Amino acid sequence: MSLDWIEPAERIKTLPTYVFAHLDELKAKALAQGQDLIDLGMGNPGGPTPKPVVDAAIAALQDANNHGYPPFAGTTSFRQGITDWYRRRYDVLLNPETEALPLLGSKEGLTHLAMAYVNPGDFVLVPSPAYPAHFRGPMLAGGKVYNIILKPENNWLIDLKDIPDTIAEQAKILYFNYPSNPTAATAPREFFQDIVAFARKHEIILVHDLCYAELAFDGYQPTSLLEIPGAKDIGVEFHTLSKTYNMAGWRVGFVVGNSHIIKGLGTLKTNLDYGLFSVLQVAGEAALQMPDKYLHQVQELYRTRRDFLIQGFSQLGWDVPKTKATMYLWIKCPPGMSSIEFVLDVLQKTGVVLTPGNAFGDGGEGYVRVSLIKDCDCLGEVIQRFKQAGICYKSEVGVY
Numbered sequence: 240m241s242l243d244w245i246e247p248a249e250r251i252k253t254l255p256t257y258v259f260a261h262l263d264e265l266k267a268k269a270l271a272q273g274q275d276l277i278d279l280g281m282g283n284p285g286g287p288t289p290k291p292v293v294d295a296a297i298a299a300l301q302d303a304n305n306h307g308y309p310p311f312a313g314t315t316s317f318r319q320g321i322t323d324w325y326r327r328r329y330d331v332l333l334n335p336e337t338e339a340l341p342l343l344g345s346k347e348g349l350t351h352l353a354m355a356y357v358n359p360g361d362f363v364l365v366p367s368p369a370y371p372a373h374f375r376g377p378m379l380a381g382g383k384v385y386n387i388i389l390k391p392e393n394n395w396l397i398d399l400k401d402i403p404d405t406i407a408e409q410a411k412i413l414y415f416n417y418p419s420n421p422t423a424a425t426a427p428r429e430f431f432q433d434i435v436a437f438a439r440k441h442e443i444i445l446v447h448d449l450c451y452a453e454l455a456f457d458g459y460q461p462t463s464l465l466e467i468p469g470a471k472d473i474g475v476e477f478h479t480l481s482k483t484y485n486m487a488g489w490r491v492g493f494v495v496g497n498s499h500i501i502k503g504l505g506t507l508k509t510n511l512d513y514g515l516f517s518v519l520q521v522a523g524e525a526a527l528q529m530p531d532k533y534l535h536q537v538q539e540l541y542r543t544r545r546d547f548l549i550q551g552f553s554q555l556g557w558d559v560p561k562t563k564a565t566m567y568l569w570i571k572c573p574p575g576m577s578s579i580e581f582v583l584d585v586l587q588k589t590g591v592v593l594t595p596g597n598a599f600g601d602g603g604e605g606y607v608r609v610s611l612i613k614d615c616d617c618l619g620e621v622i623q624r625f626k627q628a629g630i631c632y633k634s635e636v637g638v639y
């Protein structure tokens with residue numbers, strides 16, 4: 240019996256297709272046509288989770304005490320592990336009871352935060368381009384997303400002057416993310432000070448997503464929101480173990496910051512889930528104790544790939560600025576091509592999967608995101624295939 244006549248709820252029907260799901264369909268089609276795919280689409284780190292983390296998880300799994308429902312708000316030990324890490328890393332003191340909450344991956348928390356705080360019709364300020372959960376969460380909650388269009392001439396930094404006072408006055412939340420997915424842009428500390436002052440002035444919840452806290456190069460150290468005086472009065476920061484520790488499949492993240500905001504999110508979550516499997520919390524604790532040597536190895540890995548690919552793209556006519564952080568390059572489509580047209584062209588001609596910039600909002604149109612998730616041999620093959628297929632960046636003055 241077909242149930243086609245049963246309509247999904249408006250909040251699902253009106254959402255644009257999740258681009259990564261659409262990309263999966265395109266990839267399946269290309270595979271069925273015999274394409275040998277190289278997937279640089281998703282930010283899914285390829286390496287193994289560090290052995291001490293896996294070992295800690297195996298030992299925890301053998302302990303039957305970990306097999307029941309975990310505490311809703313996370314184990315005391317993991318919450319303490321989070322705030323200890325935060326103190327070591329940023330020299331900021333947090334209360335593990337009220338100012339840290341483990342999440343089933345940060346995407347879950349970023350989305351549910353909007354459900355916890357946004358009423359239908361409330362304004363939510365979101366940069367465009369942005370990580371999709373930053374605008375899809377507010378959309379699911381029935382909020383009105385006000386796009387702050389980011390511009391290359393401003394190095395993809397939010398220009399707070401672009402937000403009209405009348406909108407700022409009505410806004411409930413402002414999401415932001417530096418180092419940025421997808422643009423790989425970073426923000427100076429002064430920017431963090433300005434945005435905290437802005438949020439305090441307009442009484443807006445400030446949500447910073449520090450997904451790429453550790454994936455930074457050449458001595459650059461990303462700023463944490465909570466390092467800024469006054470930030471904790473209005474803000475929270477989301478973290479994930481997915482990228483730094485190759486733990487994307489494990490689904491471990493956490494939020495730190497303002498206790499009132501965290502409490503609201505926690506209340507919503509007690510109605511949705513039972514908290515993070517205790518075994519994963521043990522693993523999370525082990526990850527946060529990994530030595531600096533491990534972090535340096537990860538940073539070196541992505542830095543090497545960044546340099547290799549920037550050099551490869553430069554042979555094809557692209558002038559890609561040296562990124563200071565993240566696992567992405569953000570490159571312009573050849574003139575006259577939209578993001579989708581370019582992604583499809585590259586996929587058909589080379590089997591290489593890229594992410595169209597408009598997947599991150601209208602502000603990403605005209606760009607594609609390239610993930611640095613393969614080793615240099617494979618990235619060399621990508622450049623080779625581009626060359627063979629004649630794919631290059633053409634400027635108005637001709638082919639470079």
Ligand SMILES: Cc1ncc(COP(=O)(O)O)c(C=O)c1O
Nearest residue numbers: 344345346370420450479481492
């Ligand atoms: C900016 C940003 N935030 C959050 C996430 C999701 O991370 P998690 O695996 O913790 O859900 C990603 C994943 O790509 C991301 O790029």
